[in-house]
Amino acid sequence: MSNKYTRRSFLENITTATLGAMGAGSLLFSSHSSSEPDTLGNELPEGATILFQGDSITDAGRDKDNANPNDPWALGQGYAFLAAAALRHSMAAKNLQCYNKGISGNKVFQLSDRWQQDCLALEPDVLSILIGVNDFWHALNDYDGTVEVYEKDFRALLKRTKEQLPDVQLIIGEPFVVEEGTAVDDRWFPEFPLYQKVARQIAEGFDTAFIPYQQVFDSASEEMEPTYWTADGVHPTMAGAELMAQAWLETFRRL
Amino acid sequence: MSNKYTRRSFLENITTATLGAMGAGSLLFSSHSSSEPDTLGNELPEGATILFQGDSITDAGRDKDNANPNDPWALGQGYAFLAAAALRHSMAAKNLQCYNKGISGNKVFQLSDRWQQDCLALEPDVLSILIGVNDFWHALNDYDGTVEVYEKDFRALLKRTKEQLPDVQLIIGEPFVVEEGTAVDDRWFPEFPLYQKVARQIAEGFDTAFIPYQQVFDSASEEMEPTYWTADGVHPTMAGAELMAQAWLETFRRL
Numbered sequence: 001m002s003n004k005y006t007r008r009s010f011l012e013n014i015t016t017a018t019l020g021a022m023g024a025g026s027l028l029f030s031s032h033s034s035s036e037p038d039t040l041g042n043e044l045p046e047g048a049t050i051l052f053q054g055d056s057i058t059d060a061g062r063d064k065d066n067a068n069p070n071d072p073w074a075l076g077q078g079y080a081f082l083a084a085a086a087l088r089h090s091m092a093a094k095n096l097q098c099y100n101k102g103i104s105g106n107k108v109f110q111l112s113d114r115w116q117q118d119c120l121a122l123e124p125d126v127l128s129i130l131i132g133v134n135d136f137w138h139a140l141n142d143y144d145g146t147v148e149v150y151e152k153d154f155r156a157l158l159k160r161t162k163e164q165l166p167d168v169q170l171i172i173g174e175p176f177v178v179e180e181g182t183a184v185d186d187r188w189f190p191e192f193p194l195y196q197k198v199a200r201q202i203a204e205g206f207d208t209a210f211i212p213y214q215q216v217f218d219s220a221s222e223e224m225e226p227t228y229w230t231a232d233g234v235h236p237t238m239a240g241a242e243l244m245a246q247a248w249l250e251t252f253r254r255l
Numbered sequence: 256m257s258n259k260y261t262r263r264s265f266l267e268n269i270t271t272a273t274l275g276a277m278g279a280g281s282l283l284f285s286s287h288s289s290s291e292p293d294t295l296g297n298e299l300p301e302g303a304t305i306l307f308q309g310d311s312i313t314d315a316g317r318d319k320d321n322a323n324p325n326d327p328w329a330l331g332q333g334y335a336f337l338a339a340a341a342l343r344h345s346m347a348a349k350n351l352q353c354y355n356k357g358i359s360g361n362k363v364f365q366l367s368d369r370w371q372q373d374c375l376a377l378e379p380d381v382l383s384i385l386i387g388v389n390d391f392w393h394a395l396n397d398y399d400g401t402v403e404v405y406e407k408d409f410r411a412l413l414k415r416t417k418e419q420l421p422d423v424q425l426i427i428g429e430p431f432v433v434e435e436g437t438a439v440d441d442r443w444f445p446e447f448p449l450y451q452k453v454a455r456q457i458a459e460g461f462d463t464a465f466i467p468y469q470q471v472f473d474s475a476s477e478e479m480e481p482t483y484w485t486a487d488g489v490h491p492t493m494a495g496a497e498l499m500a501q502a503w504l505e506t507f508r509r510l
Contacts, residue, residue, distance in 0.1 A: 061328070072332035072493050073316070081493075085337055089497035092479045224347045238327050238336075242344035 043255070044125055049097045050087065051124035052080035053111060054131050054173070057235060057244075058102025069097040076100055078236065080128075082245035083252070099124075107135045107145065108153040115157065120164045126255065127161065127168050128248065130213075132175030132195045133234055140187055147191070151198045158206050169255050170208035171248070174199050176217050180226040181233015209251050216247045298510070299380055305342065305353045306379035307335035308366060309386050309428070312490060312499075313357025324352040331355055333491065335383075337500035338507070354379075362390045362400065363408040370412065375419045381510065382416065382423050383503065385468075387430030387450045388489055395442055402446075406453045413461050424510050425463035426503070429454050431472050435481040436488015464506050471502045 049069075052058050060078025068074050070088055075081035075098065084098035101118040103110070108131050111119075119127065134143075135150040161168065174196055177184055196214060203210035220229050220243050227233075229240035236244055304324075307313050315333025323329050325343055330336035330353065339353035356373040358365070363386050366374075374382065389398075390405040416423065429451055432439055451469060458465035475484050475498050482488075484495035491499055 070493050072496070075493070077327035077332070077336075081332070082337070082340055085493050085497040085500075088492075088494035089501065092475070092483060092494060095479070095483075220347070224350070228347060228350075237343075238325050238330070238340050239343035239347060241327070242340040245340075246344065 044094060044096070046093075047095050047097060048125035049099065049122055050084065050126045051119060051122055051128065052084075052098075052100045052102060053119060053127065053129045054102040055106040055134050056102070056104035057133070058100060058130055059104045060100075060102070060241070062100050062102070064103070069099050074100065076102070077238075077241070079241045079244035079248060082242055083248045086245065086249055087252075102130075105134060105138075106131065107138065107143070108132070108150055108157060109145075112153060112157050112160075115160065119161070123165065124168055126171065126252070127165070128171040128173065130173035130175070130211075132199055133177065133192075136175075136188070136192050136195045137234070147194045147198060150195055151202070154198070154202050155205075158202065158208075162206065170203075170206065171211065171251055171255070172199060172203040172206075172208050173211045173244075173248075174213045174215075176213040178217055178221065178226040178230045178233040181230055182227075184233035209255055211244075211247050211251045213244065213247065216243060299349060299351070301348075302350050302352060303380035304377055305339065305351050305381045306374060306377055306383065307339075307353075307355045307357060308374060308382065308384045309357040310361040310389050311357070311359035312388070313355060313385055314359045315355075315357070315496070317355050317357070319358070324354050329355065331357070332496070334496045334499035334503060337497055338503045341500065341504055342507075357385075360389060360393075361386065362393065362398070363387070363405055363412060364400075367408060367412050367415075370415065374416065378420065379423055381426065381507070382420070383426040383428065385428035385430070385466075387454055388432065388447075391430075391443070391447050391450045392489070402449045402453060405450055406457070409453065409457050410460075413457065413463075417461065425461065426466065426506055426510070427454060427458040427461075427463050428466045428499075428503070429468045429470075431468040433472055433476070433481040433485045433488040436485055437482075439488035464510055466499075466502050466506050468499065468502065471498060 057078060058076075058080055060076035060080065062076030063073040066074040070084065072081060072085075075084050080098075080100040080102065084100070087096050087098060099122060101122075103114075111129075111131060131154070132150060135145055136147075139145050158170070161170070175192075176196070177188055177192055179188065200210060217226070217229055217240070228237065229243055230236045312333060313331075313335055315331035315335065317331030318328040321329035325339065327336060327340075330339050335353075335355040335357065339355075342351050342353060354377060356377075358369075366384075366386060386409070387405060390400055391402075394400050413425070416425070430447075431451070432443055432447055434443065455465060472481070472484055472495070483492065484498055485491045
């Protein structure tokens with residue numbers, strides 16, 4: 001049994017069990033015009049804060065010296081910018097305040113270290129977290145974390161978040177990998193899917209929204225080769241960033 | 256009669272006469288999912304080249320040392336990146352090659368100076384040009400151009416383009432200004448609308464697609480204050496960039 005087969009079987013099992021209506025069909029691009037802002041996030045107060053947190057995929061080269069909300073350079077070149085631009089356009093009347101505080105290379109414990117200033121102090125109304133690929137990836141080299149550490153740290157982070165921000169609406173993104181990518185090898189399987197399983201279980205346990213990015217990329221890879229969406233298997237291309245943004249917006253709309 | 260009134264009257268006249276079905280109602284966000292690529296630009300060959308040309312609004316801080324197509328950093332932080340990301344996602348199977356060659360500060364004659372390498376050599380299938388605000392704006396200071404120079408240079412540029420690229424599909428964007436912006440004063444009216452009129456007449460004369468950005472911004476400003484869409488009146492905010500990208504995509508879809 002190849003690693004690829006193992007991973008596919010694992011994914012089939014978890015997707016069948018838990019994806020439900022959130023399959024590929026529901027990930028179609030949704031339309032929200034400026035004239036119908038109330039179809040999207042209509043429960044949010046005016047001026048609500050949207051915070052994107054995570055690692056390099058979220059960071060996407062943002063200017064970390066720029067702390068302004070809704071600033072393209074502060075939001076980077078990835079899915080956070082694309083999603084924020086769509087929100088600011090389609091829900092203009094809400095005047096949402098969008099921040100990206102992702103930092104390249106981060107693992108969960110590094111989010112924890114900077115959580116007070118980079119999350120809690122911003123008092124987000126919606127908090128999106130995508131974290132986990134480095135918790136696994138760096139362990140292939142000099143990081144001594146395990147999937148148990150990832151789970152323990154991630155649960156503690158969310159517990160702390162819910163205590164400090166009891167009304168925050170949480171979106172957890174599934175860490176993903178495209179095995180055809182140049183940075184990915186056999187060592188990723190079947191280990192990495194265990195991190196994905198943890199992220200999903202945590203989302204269920206904390207009753208958060210969940211974006212099944214692995215399914216998003218797998219479905220897109222049926223249309224175009226996997227490396228169209230991410231060249232190295234970890235970081236999305238522009239097309240992959242838009243793919244993520246659309247899945248994010250679809251999830252946001254359902255909050 | 257105030258300058259504002261003069262400008263509004265002018266716009267009412269030209270929009271009534273020529274906008275037709277391209278009013279605000281048709282600028283609603285359109286939906287194109289990955290599963291229906293043929294609803295958008297279905298006449299384009301696979302691998303077709305899309306080129307964005309213009310000034311700072313198009314440039315939007317792109318990395319000019321990066322000549323790669325479809326690269327977020329080469330595409331900048333503005334409407335060109337947002338539109339290109341949407342195209343690469345919604346029309347993935349077409350594998351479009353998207354370039355941004357806008358340069359901050361450019362007037363038409365500066366496009367002409369670099370047209371061979373920054374346009375003709377790329378042999379675009381679709382060429383989008385947004386130029387004109389500096390042709391007027393810089394003339395308030397040390398540039399000696401006039402609206403006649405703008406028209407003459409712009410016509411010559413398009414004639415040269417059509418001769419070299421007879422099959423190119425052209426999109427001309429209307430130069431726009433938001434008079435509430437910090438960089439805009441009374442000197443802009445009624446002179447600047449003359450440049451807008453020229454751009455529209457040239458688009459008609461060369462039978463190109465035309466994006467009525469002034470109407471796009473004016474309509475959006477009925478929902479949120481004008482400076483939500485552009486702070487200085489010339490350069491769009493993130494929301495303004497998405498507004499432009501959606502108008503651009505709507506126009507592209509109708510090519």
